[in-house]
Amino acid sequence: MNIVVIGSGNVASHFSRAFVEAGCRIIQVYSRTPAHARALASTWTVPAISQLSDIDTTADVYLVAVKDDALETVLSQLPPALNGIVLHTAGSVEMAVFHGYARRYGVLYPVQTFSKEKHIDFGHVPLAIEASDAETQESLSRLAGLLSGRVFLCNSEQRLALHAAAVFACNFTNHCYAIADDLLHEHRLGFDLIRPLIRETAEKVMQHKPREVQTGPAVRQDIQTMEKHMRLLQEHPDWAALYDALSRQIGRS
Numbered sequence: 001m002n003i004v005v006i007g008s009g010n011v012a013s014h015f016s017r018a019f020v021e022a023g024c025r026i027i028q029v030y031s032r033t034p035a036h037a038r039a040l041a042s043t044w045t046v047p048a049i050s051q052l053s054d055i056d057t058t059a060d061v062y063l064v065a066v067k068d069d070a071l072e073t074v075l076s077q078l079p080p081a082l083n084g085i086v087l088h089t090a091g092s093v094e095m096a097v098f099h100g101y102a103r104r105y106g107v108l109y110p111v112q113t114f115s116k117e118k119h120i121d122f123g124h125v126p127l128a129i130e131a132s133d134a135e136t137q138e139s140l141s142r143l144a145g146l147l148s149g150r151v152f153l154c155n156s157e158q159r160l161a162l163h164a165a166a167v168f169a170c171n172f173t174n175h176c177y178a179i180a181d182d183l184l185h186e187h188r189l190g191f192d193l194i195r196p197l198i199r200e201t202a203e204k205v206m207q208h209k210p211r212e213v214q215t216g217p218a219v220r221q222d223i224q225t226m227e228k229h230m231r232l233l234q235e236h237p238d239w240a241a242l243y244d245a246l247s248r249q250i251g252r253s
């Protein structure tokens with residue numbers, strides 16, 4: 001299976017490694033920034049391009065992993081009537097984005113967080129797929145199955161909710177870690193002190209429903225403790241607003 005990778009960021013890098021490990025061939029890498037295209041292409045010793053008009057039209061698959069807001073612009077610049085399947089990897093972009101830009105297309109959305117610096121075992125990554133037609137779905141299902149043991153069908157509306165849930169569970173949680181890190185640093189304490197707490201919180205939800213294992217002053221309604229925290233956070237109105245909003249929601253649930 002010959003694949004052209006369009007994009008050179010976190011997801012493009014991880015997918016291309018997973019494809020190669022699964023026995024597929026990356027035949028070209030596109031990125032609008034020539035140095036970024038070269039950096040990823042050199043990993044697989046394949047040509048790097050920075051003009052979509054130079055794209056290899058013989059590929060079986062075109063994996064488009066660019067910033068969500070740039071997706072349609074990139075698709076609109078692809079050569080018309082490609083024979084290969086054009087895929088995107090976004091949680092919140094409808095499959096309808098391909099209309100008028102590709103003949104066979106689909107979505108391959110990985111429910112995982114990817115950063116270039118951290119290796120991910122793709123075998124356990126849930127892959128949500130959606131395809132333009134039955135034949136393409138069959139091909140996409142086979143391709144996704146080479147990468148992961150957890151492939152499932154998911155329409156655009158479900159995928160939007162899945163992505164929003166992922167933003168709560170991953171991105172917002174990580175932002176809270178960043179606030180905790182800054183707060184500890186201000187008081188000459190290290191983030192290492194709360195790593196066991198973070199690990200235990202994550203492990204608990206592997207076996208329990210999150211709402212059932214909520215702890216802390218908001219669920220106990222320890223009002224005086226919450227007032228002390230709000231006073232401590234006076235110098236950081238953004239953190240205080242977040243603390244207040246989350247505590248109110250926990251208190252109501």
Ligand SMILES: NC(=O)c1ccc[n+]([C@@H]2O[C@H](COP(=O)([O-])OP(=O)(O)OC[C@H]3O[C@@H](n4cnc5c(N)ncnc54)[C@H](OP(=O)(O)O)[C@@H]3O)[C@@H](O)[C@H]2O)c1
Nearest residue numbers: 007008009010011033036065066067068070089090113114
């Ligand atoms: N990271 C995750 O954890 C994750 C998980 C699941 C799905 N996704 C989805 O995967 C896709 C890629 O995300 P990512 O995390 O890999 O992003 P990323 O690391 O920020 O990389 C973004 C890529 O998009 C390119 N790009 C940005 N603006 C562009 C434009 N106007 N025209 C052409 N290319 C443009 C960038 O090119 P330059 O290098 O030249 O800027 C880069 O190659 C997104 O749809 C995202 O929703 C991400």
